[in-house]
Amino acid sequence: MLYYLIAAVIIALDQFTKYLVVKFMELGQSIPLIADVFHLTSHRNMGAAFGILQNQRWFFIVITIAVVIGIVISLIRLGKNQPRASLALSLVLGGAIGNFIDRAMTGQVVDFLDFTLINFPIFNVADMAITIGVGILLLDVFLDGKKNR
Secondary structure (H helix, E strand, O other): OHHHHHHHHHHHHHHHHHHHHHHHOOOOOEEEEEOOOEEEEEEEEOOOHHHOOOOOHHHHHHHHHHHHHHHHHHHHHHOOOOHHHHHHHHHHHHHHHHHHHHHHHHOOEEEEEEOHHHOOOOEOHHHHHHHHHHHHHHHHHHHHHHHHO
């Protein structure tokens, strides 16, 4: 149950921050929080990470549904036995659903976190949760591999 709560918090935080961006910023508007380093920039993405696969809304919707089902099944199987993997999956679940809501409702994902210093693609809370979750999963696989040797 804890892992579904974590996913729900990610979804709520993601949707709330996106709501604020849509409500209070013009599309393309950029607000420097740390000049030339980090800005809030109102952006819309009709593709996936780094803008790939633009205008593939239904593809992403179908894939996300499959991923969400797979994660829920995995969380049920893992239970409390593998907390690190379960935490990782809960982060990916929350992020996937957060971006899914955008795609289902408008066909595009609201992005706004902009590291201008390194010219990194603009992203959002859901993207962060997915990235951190995948990182934890990789760490978990690495640590389990070392433990099994």
